[in-house]
Amino acid sequence: MTRTMARAILVLTFLAAILAPWIAPRAYDHQYRQAVNASPSSQFPLGADNLGRDRLSRLLEGARVSLLLAPAAAALAVLLAAIVGILSAYLGGVWDRLIMGAVDLLLALPWLFLLLAVRAVLPLNVAPRLSVTLTFLLLGALGWAAPARVVRAQVRALLDSDFLLQARALGISPARVLTRQLPPNVAPVLLAQFCVSVPAFVLAEASLGLLGLGVSEPLPSLGSLLRDLESLPALHASLFQQAPMEMAAMLAPAAFLVLVICSFQLAFPQQEICS
Amino acid sequence: MTPTATKSTIQKMPRILRRVFAALATVLAGGFLCALLIRLAPGYGFDEREMDQRMRAESIRAIRAERTETGFAALYWQNLRAAIGGDLGKSRALNRPIAELFAERLPVTARSMAIGLALAWVFALGLAAAMAVTRSQALNAFAAALSGATLALPSAVIALLFLLAGWPPGLAVAVVIFPRIFRYLDSLTRGILDQPHVLFAEAKGVSRARILAYHVLPVAAEEIAALAGISVSLAFGALIPIEVVCGSPGFGLLAWQAAQARDLPLLVDMTVIVTLFTIAANSIPDFFERAERAA
Numbered sequence: 001m002t003r004t005m006a007r008a009i010l011v012l013t014f015l016a017a018i019l020a021p022w023i024a025p026r027a028y029d030h031q032y033r034q035a036v037n038a039s040p041s042s043q044f045p046l047g048a049d050n051l052g053r054d055r056l057s058r059l060l061e062g063a064r065v066s067l068l069l070a071p072a073a074a075a076l077a078v079l080l081a082a083i084v085g086i087l088s089a090y091l092g093g094v095w096d097r098l099i100m101g102a103v104d105l106l107l108a109l110p111w112l113f114l115l116l117a118v119r120a121v122l123p124l125n126v127a128p129r130l131s132v133t134l135t136f137l138l139l140g141a142l143g144w145a146a147p148a149r150v151v152r153a154q155v156r157a158l159l160d161s162d163f164l165l166q167a168r169a170l171g172i173s174p175a176r177v178l179t180r181q182l183p184p185n186v187a188p189v190l191l192a193q194f195c196v197s198v199p200a201f202v203l204a205e206a207s208l209g210l211l212g213l214g215v216s217e218p219l220p221s222l223g224s225l226l227r228d229l230e231s232l233p234a235l236h237a238s239l240f241q242q243a244p245m246e247m248a249a250m251l252a253p254a255a256f257l258v259l260v261i262c263s264f265q266l267a268f269p270q271q272e273i274c275s
Numbered sequence: 276m277t278p279t280a281t282k283s284t285i286q287k288m289p290r291i292l293r294r295v296f297a298a299l300a301t302v303l304a305g306g307f308l309c310a311l312l313i314r315l316a317p318g319y320g321f322d323e324r325e326m327d328q329r330m331r332a333e334s335i336r337a338i339r340a341e342r343t344e345t346g347f348a349a350l351y352w353q354n355l356r357a358a359i360g361g362d363l364g365k366s367r368a369l370n371r372p373i374a375e376l377f378a379e380r381l382p383v384t385a386r387s388m389a390i391g392l393a394l395a396w397v398f399a400l401g402l403a404a405a406m407a408v409t410r411s412q413a414l415n416a417f418a419a420a421l422s423g424a425t426l427a428l429p430s431a432v433i434a435l436l437f438l439l440a441g442w443p444p445g446l447a448v449a450v451v452i453f454p455r456i457f458r459y460l461d462s463l464t465r466g467i468l469d470q471p472h473v474l475f476a477e478a479k480g481v482s483r484a485r486i487l488a489y490h491v492l493p494v495a496a497e498e499i500a501a502l503a504g505i506s507v508s509l510a511f512g513a514l515i516p517i518e519v520v521c522g523s524p525g526f527g528l529l530a531w532q533a534a535q536a537r538d539l540p541l542l543v544d545m546t547v548i549v550t551l552f553t554i555a556a557n558s559i560p561d562f563f564e565r566a567e568r569a570a
Contacts, residue, residue, distance in 0.1 A: 110549065120539075
């Protein structure tokens with residue numbers, strides 16, 4: 001029951017993300033100068049930000065950016081992990097040690113520090129569309145190390161299996177083993193790693209966005225929308241007196257993020273994925 | 276020396292020396308890769324002062340002349356030798372010696388990490404133990420909801436909520452680390468509780484507290500030690516956004532400042548320190564394992 005609900009929520013949020021340009025009440029970047037910091041109303045259901053932009057439309061567009069590109073980044077990471085993991089296990093010896101050394105190196109650095117360091121060497125002031133591409137390419141390009149290790153372990157186990165032994169005894173070429181025999185058998189592992197990576201990448205983008213190193217304005221993402229929370233300390237004095245609706249509107253991106261990540265956790269439990 | 280001879284020499288080394296050797300190689304490779312990335316970064320070697328319109332042509336020429344055109348490998352070697360001698364260079368953005376910055380920032384980060392890790396471990400171990408002993412459905416649901424909700428929030432948002440409440444960054448670290456430790460401990464405990472020897476002990480009427488103390492914890496000790504090492508690295512990663520949001524002047528804030536200002540020498544030094552630190556933390560379980568075997 002809980003899982004069905006979680007999956008239903010995920011389907012709805014992804015649908016909302018895909019249909020954002022059509023269902024959003026206003027343009028996400030249009031500035032209504034008469035509505036700067038407007039409270040939630042029938043015109044602006046979640047209010048307007050400090051530039052007079054409709055918060056609901058920005059939330060929908062932000063969800064579109066984050067929820068559609070995180071799976072793309074996860075697909076890239078899993079593809080790289082599949083190539084690296086299969087080659088490492090298949091080639092063995094020095095190549096295996098070298099590749100696993102590189103994996104160890106990537107895993108030795110905390111994920112966010114690695115993202116921060118690599119993002120810093122890329123141009124910081126770039127066009128919004130390019131910043132989206134850069135952010136998610138970075139997530140995909142740096143997120144392959146842990147899945148690669150899992151894929152390698154799976155491929156090593158497969159290489160010792162009876163069916164591959166028989167196939168090799170029958171004279172099957174290494175190219176055929178690499179392209180036809182191994183990939184279908186590691187597919188469940190890859191799918192599991194993909195399911196684990198998507199929420200991790202959504203959260204990583206949110207963290208980068210909050211630190212000002214994610215998607216550039218005026219394009220919203222869940223991370224950049226969370227930056228509005230920085231003005232919470234200013235509202236803190238009037239937390240439960242004057243501005244409860246503004247607080248709720250401001251917390252909407254965070255609540256949406258929690259909803260999406262919790263739904264992922266419930267829809268695809270990790271213990272089940274890993275078994 | 277032939278490759279075979281080198282291989283056998285490495286194999287003959289004591290395990291601890293091999294670990295140190297591998298750790299050093301990883302640290303050096305990390306520093307080299309970071310330096311290489313920086314060398315390839317757009318705008319490398321360009322001095323912002325050259326864009327200052329008040330500068331006269333001869334001043335710009337003088338600034339350009341200040342830059343020694345050294346090759347990448349030579350530059351890396353120079354920096355490495357200086358670092359071994361204790362000179363970590365100077366931060367471009369903060370205009371201060373990097374060693375001085377590290378000495379100033381590391382204790383702040385160490386304090387937050389120590390508080391966060393201690394609290395997260397106490398709470399996670401306590402909750403996992405309580406669940407193993409009581410097997411209460413209500414407690415299970417509470418733990419799942421708590422760990423799920425905290426896992427779903429970026430550490431910066433948690434930090435912001437703690438900032439509003441006026442609580443120290445160390446507590447935010449505890450909240451970020453707790454679900455990760457707890458979920459692993461819970462899964463580990465459940466796995467051991469389902470093993471035949473535990474079921475047999477339970478059928479014989481051994482109390483659950485005794486089962487936990489004598490049959491679960493000793494079996495889980497090695498994995499708990501490994502998790503302890505990983506949790507140090509996780510705590511460090513969590514501290515970056517927490518220190519930025521809370522304005523805590525630690526290593527995480529320094530990393531963010533370096534990234535924002537593209538202070539590349541500082542980033543290289545930080546990468547080396549962080550790699551060293553993580554490898555050291557992840558090696559702790561190995562030493563425990565050795566001590567256990569020796570005992």
